[in-house]
Amino acid sequence: AQKITQTQPGMFVQEKEAVTLDCTYDTSDPSYGLFWYKQPSSGEMIFLIYQGSYDQQNATEGRYSLNFQKARKSANLVISASQLGDSAMYFCAMREGSGAGSYQLTFGKGTKLSVIP
Amino acid sequence: DAGVIQSPRHEVTEMGQEVTLRCKPISGHDYLFWYRQTMMRGLELLIYFNNNVPIDDSGMPEDRFSAKMPNASFSTLKIQPSEPRDSAVYFCASSWDRGRGGTEAFFGQGTRLTVV
Numbered sequence: 001a002q003k004i005t006q007t008q009p010g011m012f013v014q015e016k017e018a019v020t021l022d023c024t025y026d027t028s029d030p031s032y033g034l035f036w037y038k039q040p041s042s043g044e045m046i047f048l049i050y051q052g053s054y055d056q057q058n059a060t061e062g063r064y065s066l067n068f069q070k071a072r073k074s075a076n077l078v079i080s081a082s083q084l085g086d087s088a089m090y091f092c093a094m095r096e097g098s099g100a101g102s103y104q105l106t107f108g109k110g111t112k113l114s115v116i117p
Numbered sequence: 118d119a120g121v122i123q124s125p126r127h128e129v130t131e132m133g134q135e136v137t138l139r140c141k142p143i144s145g146h147d148y149l150f151w152y153r154q155t156m157m158r159g160l161e162l163l164i165y166f167n168n169n170v171p172i173d174d175s176g177m178p179e180d181r182f183s184a185k186m187p188n189a190s191f192s193t194l195k196i197q198p199s200e201p202r203d204s205a206v207y208f209c210a211s212s213w214d215r216g217r218g219g220t221e222a223f224f225g226q227g228t229r230l231t232v233v
Contacts, residue, residue, distance in 0.1 A: 035221055045208060045224035091160065103148050103212060104173060105222055107160040 003027065004092050004108035011113050013082045020067070021077040021111045023092030033095040034075040035105060036066065040088040048090075051075055079113075087115045121225035123209050129231045135197040138228045141190055142211030150222060151184055151194050152208040160208075166192065199232045206230070 005024045013019035025034065036048040051059045051066045059066040067076040079086055089112050093105040122141040130136050142149050150165040164174040169186045177184070181200070186192040196203055206229050210222040 037224075043206065043229075044226050045210075047221040047223065050221055103167070103214075103220065103222075104150060104162050104165050106162070109159050 002108075003096075003106045004094055006090075006092055006108035006111050008111045009109075011111055013079075013086075013113065013115055015084060015115055015117050016081055018078060018080045019082055019113065021079070021090050021092075021113065023075045023077065023108060025073050025075060025092075025094050027073075027094065027096050029096045031097055034066070034068070035093040035095070036064070036075075036077045037091045037093060037107075038086075038088045039091065039110070040085075045091075049077065082115045084115050084117060087113060089113075121209055121211050121223055123207075123225035123228050125228060126226060127229045127231075129233065130199055132200055132232055133198045134232075135195065136199045136203075136230060136232075138194040138207050138209075138230070140192045140194070140209030140225060142192070142209070143223055144190065146211035146213045146223075147189070148212045148214070148220075148222075149186060149192050150208075150210040150212075151192070152210065152224075154206045154208060154227070155204075163194070196230075199230075201232045204231050 003026050032053045034051045038046045038048055049059050049061045049064045049066050051068045058068050063080045065078045089110045091110045092108040095105050124139045147168050151163040152160050154160045163176045164184045166186045184194045206227045208224050208227045210224045212220045212222040
């Protein structure tokens with residue numbers, strides 16, 4: 001079974017509107033972390049936001065927020081007030097466990113976001 | 118800090134040749150990861166190191182692939198002999214233990230490898 005599922009291969013959003021990118025995950029470990037990365041057409045991977053499994057509040061970083069629903073095992077990324085520069089691939093990723101052998105990230109397939117002027 | 122530095126940015130080589138990709142992690146980071154990205158398989162972890170010691174190399178596709186980390190500031194990923202199916206973007210990433218387990222990985226710019 002896939003550990004990270006991103007069901008939206010592509011999304012369109014109007015400039016200045018908000019958009020939600022879906023991510024569901026699968027783990028039996030009570031300790032885990034969820035990450036979102038942005039990959040623009042230039043190719044680099046840019047860290048956006050992190051949510052820990054024990055965090056009580058949803059993470060926010062500027063225009064990015066993470067809608068964390070633990071019981072549903074979902075960690076959707078919300079981008080408010082979309083800008084043209086937000087057009088990119090977005091990857092959800094998970095780290096399972098908290099020990100020294102658990103720092104690797106497992107990535108979803110990604111969602112391509114296109115912002116329309 | 119300059120971030121994670123990878124070289125070369127682009128590499129074109131002929132099938133059968135040896136290819137060496139290089140990575141300099143962020144100073145002070147004690148975890149280093151090698152990922153491969155393809156359209157078909159997405160981002161796959163190949164191997165990662167902690168304090169220069171390989172922890173998990175289960176993602177290395179086959180014996181043609183090898184990785185080393187001789188010191189805290191340098192790592193190599195070598196493919197010998199290279200094959201066309203090795204064509205991909207190879208990312209190096211580094212991170213550190215913040216104590217709560219929520220450490221993000223910082224990625225280099227990637228090396229786009231084309232094997233013809």
